[in-house]
Amino acid sequence: MGRVIAIANQKGGVGKTTTAVNLGASLAADNRRVLVVDVDPQGNATSGFGIAHRQLDKGTYQALIDQATLADVTVDSALPHLKIAPANSDLAGASLELASMENAHTRLRNALDGVQADYDDIIIDCPPSLDLLTINGLSAADSVLVPVQCEYYAMEGLSKLAETIEMVKESLNESLRIEGIVFTMYDPRNNLAHQVINEVQGFFQDQVFETRIPRNIRLSEAPSHGKPCLLYDLPSRGAQAYIQLARELLVRRESA
Amino acid sequence: MGRVIAIANQKGGVGKTTTAVNLGASLAADNRRVLVVDVDPQGNATSGFGIAHRQLDKGTYQALIDQATLADVTVDSALPHLKIAPANSDLAGASLELASMENAHTRLRNALDGVQADYDDIIIDCPPSLDLLTINGLSAADSVLVPVQCEYYAMEGLSKLAETIEMVKESLNESLRIEGIVFTMYDPRNNLAHQVINEVQGFFQDQVFETRIPRNIRLSEAPSHGKPCLLYDLPSRGAQAYIQLARELLVRRESA
Ligand SMILES: Nc1ncnc2c1ncn2[C@@H]1O[C@H](COP(=O)(O)OP(=O)(O)OP(=O)(O)O)[C@@H](O)[C@H]1O
Ligand SMILES: Nc1ncnc2c1ncn2[C@@H]1O[C@H](COP(=O)(O)OP(=O)(O)OP(=O)(O)O)[C@@H](O)[C@H]1O
Ligand SMILES: [Mg+2]
Numbered sequence: 357m358g359r360v361i362a363i364a365n366q367k368g369g370v371g372k373t374t375t376a377v378n379l380g381a382s383l384a385a386d387n388r389r390v391l392v393v394d395v396d397p398q399g400n401a402t403s404g405f406g407i408a409h410r411q412l413d414k415g416t417y418q419a420l421i422d423q424a425t426l427a428d429v430t431v432d433s434a435l436p437h438l439k440i441a442p443a444n445s446d447l448a449g450a451s452l453e454l455a456s457m458e459n460a461h462t463r464l465r466n467a468l469d470g471v472q473a474d475y476d477d478i479i480i481d482c483p484p485s486l487d488l489l490t491i492n493g494l495s496a497a498d499s500v501l502v503p504v505q506c507e508y509y510a511m512e513g514l515s516k517l518a519e520t521i522e523m524v525k526e527s528l529n530e531s532l533r534i535e536g537i538v539f540t541m542y543d544p545r546n547n548l549a550h551q552v553i554n555e556v557q558g559f560f561q562d563q564v565f566e567t568r569i570p571r572n573i574r575l576s577e578a579p580s581h582g583k584p585c586l587l588y589d590l591p592s593r594g595a596q597a598y599i600q601l602a603r604e605l606l607v608r609r610e611s612a
Numbered sequence: 613m614g615r616v617i618a619i620a621n622q623k624g625g626v627g628k629t630t631t632a633v634n635l636g637a638s639l640a641a642d643n644r645r646v647l648v649v650d651v652d653p654q655g656n657a658t659s660g661f662g663i664a665h666r667q668l669d670k671g672t673y674q675a676l677i678d679q680a681t682l683a684d685v686t687v688d689s690a691l692p693h694l695k696i697a698p699a700n701s702d703l704a705g706a707s708l709e710l711a712s713m714e715n716a717h718t719r720l721r722n723a724l725d726g727v728q729a730d731y732d733d734i735i736i737d738c739p740p741s742l743d744l745l746t747i748n749g750l751s752a753a754d755s756v757l758v759p760v761q762c763e764y765y766a767m768e769g770l771s772k773l774a775e776t777i778e779m780v781k782e783s784l785n786e787s788l789r790i791e792g793i794v795f796t797m798y799d800p801r802n803n804l805a806h807q808v809i810n811e812v813q814g815f816f817q818d819q820v821f822e823t824r825i826p827r828n829i830r831l832s833e834a835p836s837h838g839k840p841c842l843l844y845d846l847p848s849r850g851a852q853a854y855i856q857l858a859r860e861l862l863v864r865r866e867s868a
């Protein structure tokens with residue numbers, strides 16, 4: 357059965373999508389069968405793989421709200437072992453619509469039941485909020501990977517996120533655990549970054565990945581070419597950092 | 613009557629809060645009476661002014677959902693002419709709760725009616741979504757100021773935001789207009805930034821502010837001291853850029 361990882365943090369712009377796209381691509385490059393599920397109405401993970409999300413007639417909305425299966429909406433990517441359940445513009449109203457539906461919190465988990473055996477890793481990109489789309493992501497996941505920008509505001513939101521993860525664990529998904537915290541856009545010359553890292557490491561201890569993703573312009577250029585960074589500029593520090601993160605993730609799992 | 617500006621963009625991490633805090637502070641430093649209204653459950657604008665939002669027993673939630681007035685929840689800041697309607701942790705559930713209430717979209721506008729005459733400028737910091745809190749911000753505003761990071765994903769979401777502003781204008785607030793687009797975290801050495809700027813200027817034409825906010829570490833350090841940047845490091849490029857933005861805003865208004 358494929359392992360399901362939700363990439364979540366309600367703070368905006370911390371690198372959730374960049375992590376979903378590039379961690380997914382790195383695992384697929386390692387010959388693992390990967391599904392990236394985009395439940396963010398912005399559809400950035402979808403366009404990060406070169407798929408024009410505004411023209412799609414079906415996507416994760418149809419699997420969450422209508423009767424479509426995830427297999428019905430999944431499309432190929434440029435990487436042989438990686439598929440995407442894309443977000444289309446219907447998803448914008450989903451959070452409110454879900455609120456009035458049966459099983460509002462676990463519809464994504466039910467949708468994943470049908471495909472989980474077909475993949476080694478399933479990665480869910482969540483929106484910058486703690487709304488029903490993110491709650492669906494957390495209830496469907498085996499673990500949560502939390503990207504944290506080395507900035508003051510990004511640190512502030514962590515205790516609220518930890519509370520929400522606990523709440524989901526108690527009421528919706530008792531096996532949910534924290535896969536790890538990964539520092540993103542890290543610039544070692546920056547004092548504030550070291551303060552934030554010390555504070556977060558003090559709180560999350562050994563749940564913090566050793567791999568830190570450096571600030572690297574190639575990571576932010578790659579989406580404009582519709583490619584994960586390892587297809588855009590494999591030797592770049594950004595692409596290499598995510599390959600390293602994928603490797604660390606697999607090693608930590610084996611020794612867990 | 614005070615002019616109400618909503619700072620909105622559903623893309624996360626583009627500088628909405630940094631703009632609300634520092635533009636507000638710059639207007640107040642110019643002896644204008646300013647109210648900053650924080651409708652983001654993260655409460656970053658509240659802590660950006662040094663207020664511990666998790667310990668507050670009342671805030672914008674009480675003015676939106678309960679019977680409190682905005683005047684009841686407003687607190688002072690370190691700046692003589694600037695007050696804040698803070699976000700406390702109750703706001704996390706507000707978007708869903710609003711959905712089942714009367715006048716769900718215009719409760720903030722009704723709340724502002726009582727205080728608008730007391731201020732010259734009212735600035736609303738919105739969350740990274742197009743949910744009911746942001747819709748409340750747009751329906752209450754005279755104009756929308758849109759911070760745009762010079763990045764690919766940030767550009768992608770602009771057409772969706774423009775659609776939403778049009779929708780609010782047609783159904784909820786016919787006098788809503790775009791105050792302007794401001795480029796944030798601008799690094800002139802970065803090619804991608806120039807591509808994004810060209811593209812956005814082509815679309816929004818003269819609605820783009822000439823002032824560009826540079827990437828400046830002092831802007832991201834200031835919130836950890838609970839101060840707007842002009843109180844933390846007045847000569848810094850970041851603080852000066854927001855003072856310049858405030859000046860340009862007032863000049864554009866006079867000539868409109
Ligand atoms: N390590 C990095 N180096 C340079 N740029 C980066 C890096 N990681 C992400 N970015 C850029 O920073 C911006 C924010 O990242 P991203 O969109 O992945 O964050 P997010 O958390 O998914 O945002 P949202 O909250 O809107 O979903 C993007 O423009 C992205 O290209
Ligand atoms: N011009 C700048 N230079 C350097 N850092 C900046 C600048 N503007 C904002 N930042 C930092 O970038 C991060 C994102 O900015 P901010 O939190 O203001 O964005 P936001 O749009 O309000 O985010 P959210 O979508 O989560 O509400 C913050 O850590 C902030 O301190
Ligand atoms: Mg994202």
Ligand SMILES: [Mg+2]
Nearest residue numbers: 628629652656
């Ligand atoms: Mg903000």
